[in-house]
Amino acid sequence: xxxxxxxxxxxxxxxxxxxxxxxxxxxxxxxxxxxxxxxxxxxxxxxxxxxxxxxxxxxxxxxxxxxxxxxxxxxxxxxxxxxxxxxxxxxxxxxxxxxxxxxxxxxxxxxxxxxxxxxxxxxxxxxxxxxxxxxxxxxxxxxxxxxxxxxxxxxxxxxxxxxxxxxxxxxxxxxxxxxxxxxxxxxxxxxxxxxxxxxxxxxxxxxxxxxxxxxxxxxxxxxxxxxxxxxxxxxxxxxxxxxxxxxxxxxxxxxx
Numbered sequence: 001x002x003x004x005x006x007x008x009x010x011x012x013x014x015x016x017x018x019x020x021x022x023x024x025x026x027x028x029x030x031x032x033x034x035x036x037x038x039x040x041x042x043x044x045x046x047x048x049x050x051x052x053x054x055x056x057x058x059x060x061x062x063x064x065x066x067x068x069x070x071x072x073x074x075x076x077x078x079x080x081x082x083x084x085x086x087x088x089x090x091x092x093x094x095x096x097x098x099x100x101x102x103x104x105x106x107x108x109x110x111x112x113x114x115x116x117x118x119x120x121x122x123x124x125x126x127x128x129x130x131x132x133x134x135x136x137x138x139x140x141x142x143x144x145x146x147x148x149x150x151x152x153x154x155x156x157x158x159x160x161x162x163x164x165x166x167x168x169x170x171x172x173x174x175x176x177x178x179x180x181x182x183x184x185x186x187x188x189x190x191x192x193x194x195x196x197x198x199x200x201x202x203x204x205x206x207x208x209x210x211x212x213x214x215x216x217x218x219x220x221x222x223x224x225x226x227x228x229x230x231x232x233x234x235x236x237x238x239x240x241x242x243x244x245x246x247x248x249x250x251x252x253x254x255x256x
Contacts, residue, residue, distance in 0.1 A: 004030045004233060004238075005027055006031030008033070008087035009035065009083040009084075009086055009087050010024075010027045010032045010034050010090065011037065011079055011090070011123075012024045012034060012036055012092055013090065013091055014037070015090075016036060016039075016040050017040075017047075018190070018194065018225060019092060020092040020142075021047055022225025022226055022228060023233075024047055024051070026229035026230070027229075027233060028059060029057075031057065032057065032088070032236075033060075034057070034060070035062060035082075035083070036059060037061075037062050037063070039063065041063050044061035044062075047059070047061065048060065065115075067114035072125070075123065075126070076123070076126035076127060079130075085130070086127055086131055086137060087131070087236075088140070089138075089139045089140070090139075090232060090236070091120040091123055091124065091140065091141050092142040093115055093116075093119055093120075094116045094142065095115050095157075096194070097112065097157070098154055098157075098198075099153065099156065103153075103155075109156045112160050113156070116163075116164065117160050117163045117164065120141065121167060124139055124182070128178075132178055136179020136180050138182075138235060138237075139171060139182040140183055140184075140232050140236060141167065141183070142187060142232075143184045143186050143187060144157075144186065145187070145255035147184075148255060150162075167182075168183065171245075172245025181240070181241075181244035182245065183240070183243060183247070185228060185250055186247060186249040186250065186251050187250065187251065188227075188255075189216075189223060189252075191209060191210060191222050196209065218252055220252075223252055231248050231250045235248065
């Protein structure tokens with residue numbers, strides 16, 4: 001344990017599984033007190049228990065669906081009430097139902113933007129307010145290679161990630177004077193639970209998914225939640241105190 005986040009309080013949205021869980025675990029291992037938000041209480045409680053068992057660090061699960069401003073506000077009010085401050089936010093929560101532009105309904109579009117854009121925007125708003133009270137902090141926006149143009153069958157998702165890139169630059173430029181930074185991580189192709197389940201429905205096993213992806217990713221393998229967490233911890237730490245408004249690709253060369 002290097003304790004690069006010692007004494008910091010980090011909020012991770014969508015932290016109950018997949019990339020978010022990996023980030024929460026590594027933040028705790030680096031000394032942070034972690035707030036995990038998500039919709040599934042059982043999964044959230046399991047992550048809190050795992051953090052306690054493996055690191056002895058205090059963690060808190062707050063059950064929220066961040067698709068509304070009220071839920072985002074409550075998340076940060078409850079987090080600050082419990083830990084006294086907020087030093088970092090990881091905007092990881094996101095959904096990616098598939099649909100081409102021609103297939104996308106208004107209902108599908110709104111559901112994606114409620115979580116991926118509205119949730120990230122208002123979580124950032126309330127994180128910034130909390131950080132201003134304690135001298136600054138760091139926000140990490142979890143992006144995607146789809147945020148640059150997007151796969152044909154991820155039209156609304158791609159647009160939501162494009163909006164997140166703009167949010168990242170907006171915060172990075174306008175709140176640097178307040179000691180608040182924002183940086184984007186381009187997530188590559190990760191064999192998350194959702195990705196494995198999605199391809200499983202099409203008869204592709206997890207092993208087959210890895211083999212197929214390896215032929216398309218320049219580095220020769222899929223990325224892991226741990227790969228993402230290493231980059232996120234750096235951006236949350238004081239080591240990156242002069243890094244803001246940037247885009248860090250952890251995609252093995254995919255999308256370049």
